[in-house]
Amino acid sequence: MPARLAHDADPPSHWPISVTYLTKPRLSPTFPPELVPLLLPLIASSGPPPKFAPRPSTHPSGVIIKPITSPGHPAVGQLGLFAKKKIPGGELVIPYLGVLHASVTPFTTTDSGGSNPDSHSSSDYDLSLLRLSAVDPRNPFHGSHISIGVDAAMMGNAARFVNDFRGVAGAANAEFRVGRGEGGEMRMEVWSLKAGIGKGEEVLVSYGKGWWGARKG
Numbered sequence: 001m002p003a004r005l006a007h008d009a010d011p012p013s014h015w016p017i018s019v020t021y022l023t024k025p026r027l028s029p030t031f032p033p034e035l036v037p038l039l040l041p042l043i044a045s046s047g048p049p050p051k052f053a054p055r056p057s058t059h060p061s062g063v064i065i066k067p068i069t070s071p072g073h074p075a076v077g078q079l080g081l082f083a084k085k086k087i088p089g090g091e092l093v094i095p096y097l098g099v100l101h102a103s104v105t106p107f108t109t110t111d112s113g114g115s116n117p118d119s120h121s122s123s124d125y126d127l128s129l130l131r132l133s134a135v136d137p138r139n140p141f142h143g144s145h146i147s148i149g150v151d152a153a154m155m156g157n158a159a160r161f162v163n164d165f166r167g168v169a170g171a172a173n174a175e176f177r178v179g180r181g182e183g184g185e186m187r188m189e190v191w192s193l194k195a196g197i198g199k200g201e202e203v204l205v206s207y208g209k210g211w212w213g214a215r216k217g
């Protein structure tokens with residue numbers, strides 16, 4: 001019998017059996033402790049050191065995970081995220097939860113700064129959260145590039161089912177934005193765009209041309 005996954009809570013319907021359901025972001029076991037303060041709000045130097053203590057966010061009532069059955073949809077047979085009721089423009093639709101991971105890449109004079117040996121770089125569920133150059137004063141690893149991402153491939157919430165608009169609709173109705181959870185931690189979020197999202201419509205973002213360019217055969 002397969003081992004039960006350590007879900008944070010009961011997953012919403014259509015949740016895949018092999019993915020752990022999260023209500024809070026998790027730090028990868030290899031996340032360097034020196035980088036944790038970068039995820040937290042700045043505090044007065046006299047105050048206690050900030051802690052990574054995200055608060056749970058439950059599945060929003062306004063969205064539902066659904067199998068894509070329309071034969072014309074480029075992700076037919078997969079899952080998508082849909083609005084259960086009209087979502088006005090400029091609203092937080094859902095936080096994007098996953099595993100927070102970091103890569104620290106030594107900068108050399110022959111390095112353009114673009115290399116990323118991170119094992120998450122091939123994940124289709126990985127979003128970049130923060131990048132710091134080797135000379136950024138906030139960078140505790142001077143001489144190395146820092147890249148922090150959130151990967152929902154193995155663990156996440158319903159935001160991992162947001163598809164790209166290409167081939168589905170004329171434009172995106174939502175976007176990824178950097179925000180903060182109630183515990184103050186930096187996180188990625190899905191926000192509705194100005195026109196809002198109609199009842200029953202699929203929540204669609206743009207993954208960006210770079211995302212698709214990196215996946216062309």
Ligand SMILES: C[S@@+](CC[C@H](N)C(=O)[O-])C[C@H]1O[C@@H](n2cnc3c(N)ncnc32)[C@H](O)[C@@H]1O
Pocket residue numbers: 074075078079080124125160161162163164165166167168
């Ligand atoms: C973050 S996942 C989105 C959720 C995915 N549909 C699922 O069921 O897990 C990204 C993957 O969804 C699919 N996808 C999303 N938008 C697409 C689009 N516009 N055209 C084709 N495939 C798409 C691709 O397989 C892509 O690798």
